[in-house]
Amino acid sequence: MQDTRKAWAHAQSWPLLSWLTPSLPVLLIHPDGSQSHWQGHRPARRPASPKDAKARGAFVALELPSDLVLSRTIRLPVGMSRADTGNALALQARTFSPFPPEDLIWVSDATPVPSTYTLVLASRLQVDQYVQELRQRMPAVVGASPAEVWVAIGAQKYAALPGAGVERRQRLIARQRNLGYALLLCIVAVLTAMAVTPTLQLRMRALQAAAAYEDVVRRTAPVVRDREQVVLASNKLNALSEILGERIEPLRVIDTLTQILPDEAAVQALQLVGTKVSLSGQATDAAELMQKLGQHPGIREVKAPAAATRLNNSNKESFSIEFVVDAKVFGTAGPQTAVAGATQVPGSAAVAPAAATSATSVAPAASTASGAGVRR
Incomplete structure:
Protein backbone atom coordinates (compact mmCIF):
# COMPACT_ATOMS: atom_id res chain seq x y z
CA MET A 1 0.00 0.00 0.00
CA GLY A 180 -9.33 19.09 -9.96
CA TYR A 181 -9.25 15.30 -10.33
CA ALA A 182 -12.93 15.14 -9.41
CA LEU A 183 -13.82 17.80 -11.99
CA LEU A 184 -11.71 16.01 -14.60
CA LEU A 185 -13.46 12.73 -13.85
CA CYS A 186 -16.82 14.47 -14.13
CA ILE A 187 -15.85 15.89 -17.52
CA VAL A 188 -14.66 12.47 -18.69
CA ALA A 189 -17.87 10.89 -17.40
CA VAL A 190 -20.03 13.49 -19.20
CA LEU A 191 -18.09 13.06 -22.45
CA THR A 192 -18.32 9.28 -22.13
CA ALA A 193 -22.05 9.52 -21.51
CA MET A 194 -22.44 11.80 -24.54
CA ALA A 195 -20.52 9.32 -26.68
CA VAL A 196 -22.28 6.24 -25.35
CA THR A 197 -25.84 7.61 -25.22
CA PRO A 198 -26.52 7.34 -29.01
CA THR A 199 -25.21 3.77 -28.97
CA LEU A 200 -27.40 2.90 -25.99
CA GLN A 201 -30.41 4.49 -27.69
CA LEU A 202 -29.78 2.47 -30.84
CA ARG A 203 -29.44 -0.68 -28.75
CA MET A 204 -32.68 0.05 -26.93
CA ARG A 205 -34.43 0.64 -30.25
CA ALA A 206 -33.02 -2.60 -31.60
CA LEU A 207 -34.21 -4.50 -28.52
CA GLN A 208 -37.65 -2.90 -28.78
CA ALA A 209 -37.83 -3.75 -32.48
CA ALA A 210 -36.79 -7.34 -31.77
CA ALA A 211 -39.42 -7.63 -29.03
CA ALA A 212 -42.08 -6.15 -31.33
CA TYR A 213 -41.07 -8.54 -34.10
CA GLU A 214 -41.31 -11.53 -31.76
CA ASP A 215 -44.75 -10.36 -30.64
CA VAL A 216 -45.92 -10.03 -34.24
CA VAL A 217 -44.53 -13.48 -35.07
CA ARG A 218 -46.33 -14.95 -32.06
CA ARG A 219 -49.66 -13.27 -32.93
CA THR A 220 -49.47 -14.14 -36.64
CA ALA A 221 -48.32 -17.74 -36.13
CA PRO A 222 -51.81 -19.21 -36.85
CA VAL A 223 -52.14 -17.10 -39.99
CA VAL A 224 -48.70 -18.17 -41.16
CA ARG A 225 -49.57 -21.83 -40.60
CA ASP A 226 -52.80 -21.41 -42.58
CA ARG A 227 -50.90 -19.69 -45.35
CA GLU A 228 -48.34 -22.50 -45.46
CA GLN A 229 -51.15 -25.04 -45.72
CA VAL A 230 -52.76 -23.04 -48.53
CA VAL A 231 -49.44 -22.80 -50.38
CA LEU A 232 -48.85 -26.54 -49.90
CA ALA A 233 -52.32 -27.36 -51.21
CA SER A 234 -51.79 -25.00 -54.15
CA ASN A 235 -48.49 -26.70 -54.98
CA LYS A 236 -50.16 -30.08 -54.85
CA LEU A 237 -52.96 -28.86 -57.14
CA ASN A 238 -50.43 -27.42 -59.58
CA ALA A 239 -48.49 -30.67 -59.60
CA LEU A 240 -51.72 -32.64 -60.14
CA SER A 241 -52.73 -30.25 -62.91
CA GLU A 242 -49.37 -30.77 -64.63
CA ILE A 243 -49.74 -34.52 -64.31
CA LEU A 244 -53.26 -34.44 -65.72
CA GLY A 245 -52.22 -32.02 -68.43
CA GLU A 246 -49.52 -34.43 -69.65
CA ARG A 247 -51.75 -37.53 -69.33
CA ILE A 248 -52.79 -39.03 -72.65
CA GLU A 249 -56.32 -40.28 -73.06
CA PRO A 250 -56.04 -43.84 -74.48
CA LEU A 251 -59.56 -43.81 -76.00
CA ARG A 252 -58.70 -40.76 -78.11
CA VAL A 253 -55.56 -42.45 -79.39
CA ILE A 254 -57.48 -45.65 -80.27
CA ASP A 255 -60.26 -43.67 -81.94
CA THR A 256 -57.72 -41.70 -84.00
CA LEU A 257 -55.88 -44.85 -85.07
CA THR A 258 -59.23 -46.43 -86.06
CA GLN A 259 -59.84 -43.47 -88.37
CA ILE A 260 -56.32 -43.41 -89.83
CA LEU A 261 -55.67 -47.12 -90.40
CA PRO A 262 -56.94 -48.52 -93.71
CA ASP A 263 -59.51 -51.31 -93.70
CA GLU A 264 -57.02 -54.00 -94.66
CA ALA A 265 -54.65 -53.09 -91.80
CA ALA A 266 -54.63 -55.12 -88.61
CA VAL A 267 -53.17 -54.00 -85.27
CA GLN A 268 -51.59 -56.75 -83.22
CA ALA A 269 -50.11 -54.72 -80.29
CA LEU A 270 -50.59 -51.19 -79.02
CA GLN A 271 -48.50 -49.76 -76.21
CA LEU A 272 -48.86 -46.23 -74.71
CA VAL A 273 -46.10 -44.99 -72.39
CA GLY A 274 -46.47 -41.30 -71.52
CA THR A 275 -46.78 -39.55 -74.88
CA LYS A 276 -44.99 -42.30 -76.83
CA VAL A 277 -47.10 -44.83 -78.75
CA SER A 278 -45.70 -48.14 -80.04
CA LEU A 279 -47.80 -49.82 -82.73
CA SER A 280 -47.22 -53.16 -84.44
CA GLY A 281 -49.36 -55.09 -86.90
CA GLN A 282 -49.89 -55.89 -90.57
CA ALA A 283 -50.73 -53.62 -93.49
CA THR A 284 -50.50 -53.68 -97.27
CA ASP A 285 -48.19 -50.62 -97.41
CA ALA A 286 -46.36 -49.75 -94.17
CA ALA A 287 -44.68 -46.68 -95.70
CA GLU A 288 -48.01 -45.17 -96.69
CA LEU A 289 -49.35 -45.87 -93.20
CA MET A 290 -46.40 -43.99 -91.64
CA GLN A 291 -47.02 -41.09 -94.03
CA LYS A 292 -50.67 -40.87 -92.97
CA LEU A 293 -49.72 -40.95 -89.32
CA GLY A 294 -47.14 -38.18 -89.78
CA GLN A 295 -49.67 -35.95 -91.56
CA HIS A 296 -52.31 -36.23 -88.83
CA PRO A 297 -52.47 -33.27 -86.39
CA GLY A 298 -51.14 -34.10 -82.95
CA ILE A 299 -48.86 -36.93 -84.14
CA ARG A 300 -45.14 -36.30 -84.69
CA GLU A 301 -41.78 -38.05 -84.76
CA VAL A 302 -43.17 -41.02 -86.66
CA LYS A 303 -40.46 -43.64 -87.15
CA ALA A 304 -40.02 -47.38 -87.63
CA PRO A 305 -37.69 -49.00 -85.09
CA ALA A 306 -37.46 -52.05 -87.37
CA ALA A 307 -37.80 -52.51 -91.11
CA ALA A 308 -41.14 -53.77 -92.44
CA THR A 309 -41.04 -57.36 -93.70
CA ARG A 310 -43.42 -58.96 -96.23
CA LEU A 311 -45.16 -62.07 -95.12
CA ASN A 312 -44.89 -65.30 -97.12
CA ASN A 313 -47.79 -66.10 -99.39
CA SER A 314 -49.39 -62.73 -98.57
CA ASN A 315 -49.43 -59.21 -99.94
CA LYS A 316 -49.21 -57.67 -96.44
CA GLU A 317 -46.20 -56.34 -94.55
CA SER A 318 -45.44 -56.76 -90.88
CA PHE A 319 -44.64 -53.31 -89.43
CA SER A 320 -43.54 -51.74 -86.18
CA ILE A 321 -44.13 -48.01 -85.82
CA GLU A 322 -43.41 -45.54 -82.98
CA PHE A 323 -44.63 -41.98 -82.72
CA VAL A 324 -45.28 -39.25 -80.17
CA VAL A 325 -48.70 -37.75 -79.57
CA ASP A 326 -49.34 -34.16 -78.51
CA ALA A 327 -50.78 -33.84 -75.00
CA LYS A 328 -52.77 -30.79 -76.07
CA VAL A 329 -54.64 -32.87 -78.64
CA PHE A 330 -54.82 -36.27 -76.97
CA GLY A 331 -54.54 -35.19 -73.31
CA THR A 332 -57.31 -35.22 -70.73
CA ALA A 333 -59.21 -31.99 -70.30
CA GLY A 334 -59.63 -32.48 -66.53
CA PRO A 335 -60.22 -34.96 -63.71
CA GLN A 336 -63.83 -35.54 -64.81
CA THR A 337 -62.71 -36.34 -68.34
CA ALA A 338 -60.03 -38.64 -66.97
CA VAL A 339 -62.57 -40.41 -64.81
CA ALA A 340 -64.95 -40.62 -67.73
CA GLY A 341 -62.18 -41.97 -69.91
CA ALA A 342 -61.28 -44.52 -67.25
CA THR A 343 -64.84 -45.75 -67.16
CA GLN A 344 -64.85 -46.08 -70.93
CA VAL A 345 -61.56 -47.96 -71.22
CA PRO A 346 -63.17 -51.39 -70.71
CA GLY A 347 -65.47 -50.65 -73.64
CA SER A 348 -62.61 -49.80 -75.96
CA ALA A 349 -62.97 -53.20 -77.54
CA ALA A 350 -66.32 -52.04 -78.87
CA VAL A 351 -64.51 -49.80 -81.36
CA ALA A 352 -63.50 -52.82 -83.38
CA PRO A 353 -67.03 -54.18 -83.70
CA ALA A 354 -68.20 -50.76 -84.84
CA ALA A 355 -65.57 -50.69 -87.50
CA ALA A 356 -66.34 -54.26 -88.47
CA THR A 357 -69.56 -53.12 -90.14
CA SER A 358 -67.57 -51.29 -92.81
CA ALA A 359 -64.72 -53.78 -93.22
CA THR A 360 -64.35 -57.27 -91.96
CA SER A 361 -60.54 -56.98 -91.80
CA VAL A 362 -60.60 -54.39 -88.96
CA ALA A 363 -62.37 -56.76 -86.55
CA PRO A 364 -59.26 -58.95 -86.02
CA ALA A 365 -57.20 -55.80 -85.36
CA ALA A 366 -59.64 -54.48 -82.76
CA SER A 367 -59.82 -57.82 -81.05
CA THR A 368 -56.03 -58.03 -81.01
CA ALA A 369 -55.75 -54.53 -79.47
CA SER A 370 -58.31 -55.37 -76.84
CA GLY A 371 -56.53 -58.61 -76.11
CA ALA A 372 -53.13 -56.89 -75.80
CA GLY A 373 -54.60 -54.12 -73.62
CA VAL A 374 -53.53 -50.45 -73.32
CA ARG A 375 -50.39 -50.07 -71.22
CA ARG A 376 -49.26 -46.73 -69.79
Whole structure:
Protein backbone atom coordinates (compact mmCIF):
# COMPACT_ATOMS: atom_id res chain seq x y z
CA MET A 1 0.00 0.00 0.00
CA GLN A 2 2.85 2.37 0.83
CA ASP A 3 4.53 1.60 -2.50
CA THR A 4 1.27 2.42 -4.29
CA ARG A 5 1.06 5.78 -2.55
CA LYS A 6 4.66 6.60 -3.47
CA ALA A 7 4.05 5.63 -7.08
CA TRP A 8 0.90 7.79 -7.20
CA ALA A 9 2.76 10.73 -5.61
CA HIS A 10 5.47 10.36 -8.25
CA ALA A 11 2.87 10.15 -11.02
CA GLN A 12 1.45 13.50 -9.96
CA SER A 13 4.67 15.14 -11.15
CA TRP A 14 4.19 13.87 -14.71
CA PRO A 15 3.45 16.58 -17.30
CA LEU A 16 0.08 14.94 -18.00
CA LEU A 17 -1.07 15.41 -14.39
CA SER A 18 1.19 18.15 -13.03
CA TRP A 19 -1.09 20.91 -14.31
CA LEU A 20 -3.74 19.72 -11.83
CA THR A 21 -1.44 20.53 -8.90
CA PRO A 22 -1.97 24.22 -8.04
CA SER A 23 0.85 26.60 -7.12
CA LEU A 24 -0.35 28.66 -4.16
CA PRO A 25 0.96 32.21 -3.59
CA VAL A 26 3.60 32.55 -0.89
CA LEU A 27 4.87 35.79 0.71
CA LEU A 28 8.57 35.33 1.53
CA ILE A 29 10.12 37.56 4.23
CA HIS A 30 13.89 37.83 3.95
CA PRO A 31 16.26 38.28 6.95
CA ASP A 32 16.77 41.98 6.10
CA GLY A 33 13.03 42.59 6.30
CA SER A 34 12.42 42.77 2.53
CA GLN A 35 9.61 40.76 0.96
CA SER A 36 9.13 38.88 -2.29
CA HIS A 37 6.18 37.06 -3.81
CA TRP A 38 6.37 33.49 -4.96
CA GLN A 39 4.03 31.14 -6.76
CA GLY A 40 4.86 27.88 -5.05
CA HIS A 41 8.65 27.70 -5.20
CA ARG A 42 8.91 29.96 -8.26
CA PRO A 43 9.00 33.75 -8.34
CA ALA A 44 5.60 35.27 -9.07
CA ARG A 45 5.26 36.98 -12.45
CA ARG A 46 3.11 39.78 -11.03
CA PRO A 47 4.14 40.71 -7.46
CA ALA A 48 1.32 42.06 -5.31
CA SER A 49 1.24 44.17 -2.21
CA PRO A 50 1.25 42.40 1.17
CA LYS A 51 -2.37 43.40 1.80
CA ASP A 52 -3.48 41.96 -1.54
CA ALA A 53 -1.47 38.80 -0.87
CA LYS A 54 -3.13 38.40 2.50
CA ALA A 55 -6.55 39.00 0.98
CA ARG A 56 -5.93 36.25 -1.56
CA GLY A 57 -4.91 33.82 1.17
CA ALA A 58 -1.16 33.86 0.48
CA PHE A 59 0.99 31.81 2.80
CA VAL A 60 3.83 33.41 4.73
CA ALA A 61 7.35 32.00 4.58
CA LEU A 62 10.37 33.17 6.57
CA GLU A 63 13.85 32.88 5.09
CA LEU A 64 16.28 31.50 7.65
CA PRO A 65 19.55 33.49 7.88
CA SER A 66 22.62 31.75 6.51
CA ASP A 67 24.36 31.88 9.91
CA LEU A 68 21.69 29.54 11.35
CA VAL A 69 22.09 26.75 8.76
CA LEU A 70 24.75 24.29 7.72
CA SER A 71 24.87 23.20 4.10
CA ARG A 72 26.76 20.38 2.46
CA THR A 73 26.84 18.89 -1.05
CA ILE A 74 26.33 15.13 -1.11
CA ARG A 75 27.11 12.90 -4.09
CA LEU A 76 25.40 9.51 -4.18
CA PRO A 77 25.87 6.49 -6.48
CA VAL A 78 24.06 6.64 -9.77
CA GLY A 79 20.92 4.49 -10.15
CA MET A 80 19.70 4.50 -6.57
CA SER A 81 15.97 4.30 -5.99
CA ARG A 82 14.00 7.10 -4.37
CA ALA A 83 13.70 5.14 -1.10
CA ASP A 84 17.41 4.37 -0.99
CA THR A 85 18.26 7.98 -1.82
CA GLY A 86 16.09 9.23 1.06
CA ASN A 87 17.68 6.79 3.50
CA ALA A 88 21.20 7.75 2.37
CA LEU A 89 20.48 11.47 2.80
CA ALA A 90 19.02 10.89 6.28
CA LEU A 91 22.13 8.97 7.24
CA GLN A 92 24.35 11.79 5.96
CA ALA A 93 22.31 14.36 7.92
CA ARG A 94 22.69 12.42 11.17
CA THR A 95 26.37 11.88 10.50
CA PHE A 96 27.32 15.51 9.83
CA SER A 97 24.86 17.13 12.26
CA PRO A 98 26.38 18.95 15.27
CA PHE A 99 22.95 19.09 16.88
CA PRO A 100 21.27 16.47 19.06
CA PRO A 101 19.04 14.06 17.10
CA GLU A 102 15.86 15.42 18.68
CA ASP A 103 16.90 18.98 17.78
CA LEU A 104 17.94 18.23 14.21
CA ILE A 105 15.86 19.52 11.29
CA TRP A 106 17.07 19.13 7.74
CA VAL A 107 16.04 19.31 4.11
CA SER A 108 17.66 18.29 0.84
CA ASP A 109 17.21 19.21 -2.80
CA ALA A 110 18.63 17.85 -6.04
CA THR A 111 21.20 19.88 -7.94
CA PRO A 112 21.61 20.11 -11.73
CA VAL A 113 24.46 17.60 -11.45
CA PRO A 114 23.10 14.01 -11.59
CA SER A 115 23.10 12.11 -8.26
CA THR A 116 24.24 15.25 -6.43
CA TYR A 117 22.15 16.79 -3.62
CA THR A 118 22.37 19.84 -1.38
CA LEU A 119 21.87 18.95 2.29
CA VAL A 120 20.84 21.77 4.67
CA LEU A 121 20.92 21.27 8.47
CA ALA A 122 19.49 23.50 11.21
CA SER A 123 18.57 23.46 14.88
CA ARG A 124 14.88 23.19 15.61
CA LEU A 125 15.27 25.33 18.76
CA GLN A 126 17.09 28.11 16.90
CA VAL A 127 14.50 28.08 14.14
CA ASP A 128 11.62 28.43 16.62
CA GLN A 129 13.41 31.34 18.35
CA TYR A 130 13.93 33.11 15.02
CA VAL A 131 10.28 32.70 14.07
CA GLN A 132 9.12 34.09 17.42
CA GLU A 133 11.45 37.11 17.15
CA LEU A 134 10.23 37.89 13.62
CA ARG A 135 6.58 37.46 14.63
CA GLN A 136 7.07 39.99 17.44
CA ARG A 137 8.85 42.38 15.13
CA MET A 138 6.37 42.05 12.21
CA PRO A 139 3.09 40.84 13.70
CA ALA A 140 0.94 42.28 10.90
CA VAL A 141 2.84 40.39 8.20
CA VAL A 142 3.70 37.11 9.91
CA GLY A 143 0.39 36.73 11.75
CA ALA A 144 -0.53 34.07 14.29
CA SER A 145 -0.79 31.19 11.84
CA PRO A 146 2.16 28.77 11.55
CA ALA A 147 4.67 30.19 9.09
CA GLU A 148 6.86 28.25 6.75
CA VAL A 149 10.64 28.36 7.12
CA TRP A 150 12.67 28.44 3.93
CA VAL A 151 16.41 28.11 3.46
CA ALA A 152 18.37 29.30 0.43
CA ILE A 153 20.08 26.51 -1.48
CA GLY A 154 21.05 28.54 -4.51
CA ALA A 155 20.39 31.68 -6.48
CA GLN A 156 16.64 32.29 -6.42
CA LYS A 157 16.15 28.75 -5.16
CA TYR A 158 14.72 27.80 -1.77
CA ALA A 159 13.74 24.66 0.09
CA ALA A 160 11.15 24.52 2.88
CA LEU A 161 12.07 22.97 6.22
CA PRO A 162 9.57 20.46 7.60
CA GLY A 163 6.99 22.07 9.83
CA ALA A 164 3.36 22.95 10.44
CA GLY A 165 3.34 25.76 7.90
CA VAL A 166 4.47 23.51 5.06
CA GLU A 167 2.00 20.82 6.04
CA ARG A 168 -0.86 23.35 6.02
CA ARG A 169 0.02 24.46 2.48
CA GLN A 170 0.46 20.86 1.31
CA ARG A 171 -2.97 19.92 2.66
CA LEU A 172 -4.58 22.79 0.76
CA ILE A 173 -2.69 21.82 -2.40
CA ALA A 174 -3.84 18.21 -2.04
CA ARG A 175 -7.44 19.34 -1.48
CA GLN A 176 -7.45 21.55 -4.59
CA ARG A 177 -5.69 18.84 -6.60
CA ASN A 178 -8.30 16.28 -5.58
CA LEU A 179 -10.99 18.76 -6.56
CA GLY A 180 -9.33 19.09 -9.96
CA TYR A 181 -9.25 15.30 -10.33
CA ALA A 182 -12.93 15.14 -9.41
CA LEU A 183 -13.82 17.80 -11.99
CA LEU A 184 -11.71 16.01 -14.60
CA LEU A 185 -13.46 12.73 -13.85
CA CYS A 186 -16.82 14.47 -14.13
CA ILE A 187 -15.85 15.89 -17.52
CA VAL A 188 -14.66 12.47 -18.69
CA ALA A 189 -17.87 10.89 -17.40
CA VAL A 190 -20.03 13.49 -19.20
CA LEU A 191 -18.09 13.06 -22.45
CA THR A 192 -18.32 9.28 -22.13
CA ALA A 193 -22.05 9.52 -21.51
CA MET A 194 -22.44 11.80 -24.54
CA ALA A 195 -20.52 9.32 -26.68
CA VAL A 196 -22.28 6.24 -25.35
CA THR A 197 -25.84 7.61 -25.22
CA PRO A 198 -26.52 7.34 -29.01
CA THR A 199 -25.21 3.77 -28.97
CA LEU A 200 -27.40 2.90 -25.99
CA GLN A 201 -30.41 4.49 -27.69
CA LEU A 202 -29.78 2.47 -30.84
CA ARG A 203 -29.44 -0.68 -28.75
CA MET A 204 -32.68 0.05 -26.93
CA ARG A 205 -34.43 0.64 -30.25
CA ALA A 206 -33.02 -2.60 -31.60
CA LEU A 207 -34.21 -4.50 -28.52
CA GLN A 208 -37.65 -2.90 -28.78
CA ALA A 209 -37.83 -3.75 -32.48
CA ALA A 210 -36.79 -7.34 -31.77
CA ALA A 211 -39.42 -7.63 -29.03
CA ALA A 212 -42.08 -6.15 -31.33
CA TYR A 213 -41.07 -8.54 -34.10
CA GLU A 214 -41.31 -11.53 -31.76
CA ASP A 215 -44.75 -10.36 -30.64
CA VAL A 216 -45.92 -10.03 -34.24
CA VAL A 217 -44.53 -13.48 -35.07
CA ARG A 218 -46.33 -14.95 -32.06
CA ARG A 219 -49.66 -13.27 -32.93
CA THR A 220 -49.47 -14.14 -36.64
CA ALA A 221 -48.32 -17.74 -36.13
CA PRO A 222 -51.81 -19.21 -36.85
CA VAL A 223 -52.14 -17.10 -39.99
CA VAL A 224 -48.70 -18.17 -41.16
CA ARG A 225 -49.57 -21.83 -40.60
CA ASP A 226 -52.80 -21.41 -42.58
CA ARG A 227 -50.90 -19.69 -45.35
CA GLU A 228 -48.34 -22.50 -45.46
CA GLN A 229 -51.15 -25.04 -45.72
CA VAL A 230 -52.76 -23.04 -48.53
CA VAL A 231 -49.44 -22.80 -50.38
CA LEU A 232 -48.85 -26.54 -49.90
CA ALA A 233 -52.32 -27.36 -51.21
CA SER A 234 -51.79 -25.00 -54.15
CA ASN A 235 -48.49 -26.70 -54.98
CA LYS A 236 -50.16 -30.08 -54.85
CA LEU A 237 -52.96 -28.86 -57.14
CA ASN A 238 -50.43 -27.42 -59.58
CA ALA A 239 -48.49 -30.67 -59.60
CA LEU A 240 -51.72 -32.64 -60.14
CA SER A 241 -52.73 -30.25 -62.91
CA GLU A 242 -49.37 -30.77 -64.63
CA ILE A 243 -49.74 -34.52 -64.31
CA LEU A 244 -53.26 -34.44 -65.72
CA GLY A 245 -52.22 -32.02 -68.43
CA GLU A 246 -49.52 -34.43 -69.65
CA ARG A 247 -51.75 -37.53 -69.33
CA ILE A 248 -52.79 -39.03 -72.65
CA GLU A 249 -56.32 -40.28 -73.06
CA PRO A 250 -56.04 -43.84 -74.48
CA LEU A 251 -59.56 -43.81 -76.00
CA ARG A 252 -58.70 -40.76 -78.11
CA VAL A 253 -55.56 -42.45 -79.39
CA ILE A 254 -57.48 -45.65 -80.27
CA ASP A 255 -60.26 -43.67 -81.94
CA THR A 256 -57.72 -41.70 -84.00
CA LEU A 257 -55.88 -44.85 -85.07
CA THR A 258 -59.23 -46.43 -86.06
CA GLN A 259 -59.84 -43.47 -88.37
CA ILE A 260 -56.32 -43.41 -89.83
CA LEU A 261 -55.67 -47.12 -90.40
CA PRO A 262 -56.94 -48.52 -93.71
CA ASP A 263 -59.51 -51.31 -93.70
CA GLU A 264 -57.02 -54.00 -94.66
CA ALA A 265 -54.65 -53.09 -91.80
CA ALA A 266 -54.63 -55.12 -88.61
CA VAL A 267 -53.17 -54.00 -85.27
CA GLN A 268 -51.59 -56.75 -83.22
CA ALA A 269 -50.11 -54.72 -80.29
CA LEU A 270 -50.59 -51.19 -79.02
CA GLN A 271 -48.50 -49.76 -76.21
CA LEU A 272 -48.86 -46.23 -74.71
CA VAL A 273 -46.10 -44.99 -72.39
CA GLY A 274 -46.47 -41.30 -71.52
CA THR A 275 -46.78 -39.55 -74.88
CA LYS A 276 -44.99 -42.30 -76.83
CA VAL A 277 -47.10 -44.83 -78.75
CA SER A 278 -45.70 -48.14 -80.04
CA LEU A 279 -47.80 -49.82 -82.73
CA SER A 280 -47.22 -53.16 -84.44
CA GLY A 281 -49.36 -55.09 -86.90
CA GLN A 282 -49.89 -55.89 -90.57
CA ALA A 283 -50.73 -53.62 -93.49
CA THR A 284 -50.50 -53.68 -97.27
CA ASP A 285 -48.19 -50.62 -97.41
CA ALA A 286 -46.36 -49.75 -94.17
CA ALA A 287 -44.68 -46.68 -95.70
CA GLU A 288 -48.01 -45.17 -96.69
CA LEU A 289 -49.35 -45.87 -93.20
CA MET A 290 -46.40 -43.99 -91.64
CA GLN A 291 -47.02 -41.09 -94.03
CA LYS A 292 -50.67 -40.87 -92.97
CA LEU A 293 -49.72 -40.95 -89.32
CA GLY A 294 -47.14 -38.18 -89.78
CA GLN A 295 -49.67 -35.95 -91.56
CA HIS A 296 -52.31 -36.23 -88.83
CA PRO A 297 -52.47 -33.27 -86.39
CA GLY A 298 -51.14 -34.10 -82.95
CA ILE A 299 -48.86 -36.93 -84.14
CA ARG A 300 -45.14 -36.30 -84.69
CA GLU A 301 -41.78 -38.05 -84.76
CA VAL A 302 -43.17 -41.02 -86.66
CA LYS A 303 -40.46 -43.64 -87.15
CA ALA A 304 -40.02 -47.38 -87.63
CA PRO A 305 -37.69 -49.00 -85.09
CA ALA A 306 -37.46 -52.05 -87.37
CA ALA A 307 -37.80 -52.51 -91.11
CA ALA A 308 -41.14 -53.77 -92.44
CA THR A 309 -41.04 -57.36 -93.70
CA ARG A 310 -43.42 -58.96 -96.23
CA LEU A 311 -45.16 -62.07 -95.12
CA ASN A 312 -44.89 -65.30 -97.12
CA ASN A 313 -47.79 -66.10 -99.39
CA SER A 314 -49.39 -62.73 -98.57
CA ASN A 315 -49.43 -59.21 -99.94
CA LYS A 316 -49.21 -57.67 -96.44
CA GLU A 317 -46.20 -56.34 -94.55
CA SER A 318 -45.44 -56.76 -90.88
CA PHE A 319 -44.64 -53.31 -89.43
CA SER A 320 -43.54 -51.74 -86.18
CA ILE A 321 -44.13 -48.01 -85.82
CA GLU A 322 -43.41 -45.54 -82.98
CA PHE A 323 -44.63 -41.98 -82.72
CA VAL A 324 -45.28 -39.25 -80.17
CA VAL A 325 -48.70 -37.75 -79.57
CA ASP A 326 -49.34 -34.16 -78.51
CA ALA A 327 -50.78 -33.84 -75.00
CA LYS A 328 -52.77 -30.79 -76.07
CA VAL A 329 -54.64 -32.87 -78.64
CA PHE A 330 -54.82 -36.27 -76.97
CA GLY A 331 -54.54 -35.19 -73.31
CA THR A 332 -57.31 -35.22 -70.73
CA ALA A 333 -59.21 -31.99 -70.30
CA GLY A 334 -59.63 -32.48 -66.53
CA PRO A 335 -60.22 -34.96 -63.71
CA GLN A 336 -63.83 -35.54 -64.81
CA THR A 337 -62.71 -36.34 -68.34
CA ALA A 338 -60.03 -38.64 -66.97
CA VAL A 339 -62.57 -40.41 -64.81
CA ALA A 340 -64.95 -40.62 -67.73
CA GLY A 341 -62.18 -41.97 -69.91
CA ALA A 342 -61.28 -44.52 -67.25
CA THR A 343 -64.84 -45.75 -67.16
CA GLN A 344 -64.85 -46.08 -70.93
CA VAL A 345 -61.56 -47.96 -71.22
CA PRO A 346 -63.17 -51.39 -70.71
CA GLY A 347 -65.47 -50.65 -73.64
CA SER A 348 -62.61 -49.80 -75.96
CA ALA A 349 -62.97 -53.20 -77.54
CA ALA A 350 -66.32 -52.04 -78.87
CA VAL A 351 -64.51 -49.80 -81.36
CA ALA A 352 -63.50 -52.82 -83.38
CA PRO A 353 -67.03 -54.18 -83.70
CA ALA A 354 -68.20 -50.76 -84.84
CA ALA A 355 -65.57 -50.69 -87.50
CA ALA A 356 -66.34 -54.26 -88.47
CA THR A 357 -69.56 -53.12 -90.14
CA SER A 358 -67.57 -51.29 -92.81
CA ALA A 359 -64.72 -53.78 -93.22
CA THR A 360 -64.35 -57.27 -91.96
CA SER A 361 -60.54 -56.98 -91.80
CA VAL A 362 -60.60 -54.39 -88.96
CA ALA A 363 -62.37 -56.76 -86.55
CA PRO A 364 -59.26 -58.95 -86.02
CA ALA A 365 -57.20 -55.80 -85.36
CA ALA A 366 -59.64 -54.48 -82.76
CA SER A 367 -59.82 -57.82 -81.05
CA THR A 368 -56.03 -58.03 -81.01
CA ALA A 369 -55.75 -54.53 -79.47
CA SER A 370 -58.31 -55.37 -76.84
CA GLY A 371 -56.53 -58.61 -76.11
CA ALA A 372 -53.13 -56.89 -75.80
CA GLY A 373 -54.60 -54.12 -73.62
CA VAL A 374 -53.53 -50.45 -73.32
CA ARG A 375 -50.39 -50.07 -71.22
CA ARG A 376 -49.26 -46.73 -69.79
